[in-house]
Amino acid sequence: MTPEPDQNDLYSLQTENRHLKEMIAALREEMEKLRIGEQEHIQDAVLTTNAEIGQLKEMVGALRDELDRRQIEYDEKCRDIERIARDDAKQLHEMIRILRDRLEEHGER
Numbered sequence: 001m002t003p004e005p006d007q008n009d010l011y012s013l014q015t016e017n018r019h020l021k022e023m024i025a026a027l028r029e030e031m032e033k034l035r036i037g038e039q040e041h042i043q044d045a046v047l048t049t050n051a052e053i054g055q056l057k058e059m060v061g062a063l064r065d066e067l068d069r070r071q072i073e074y075d076e077k078c079r080d081i082e083r084i085a086r087d088d089a090k091q092l093h094e095m096i097r098i099l100r101d102r103l104e105e106h107g108e109r
Helices: 007-108
Strands: none
Touching: none
């Protein structure tokens, strides 16, 4: 025959069981807090990263606009230089023609 547990043993087991249940509940609660904290940390990191990505996209857009503006200015300056060079060449050719005509007139006299 197995000896019957006495009241003290039963009370001790019930107390230990209650403590274990309380410990399990506390651990579950702590795990849930950690999980929530981890999710919040991840969400914060995602928000921060998205904000940085947005800023970088804006910066890239601004730099692209600036590059386009400078390219347009450069192209305009090149066209101006080419126009000035053509005008100068035209004036020099006209001056050469005039001087040649004068020399020919002078030579005929």
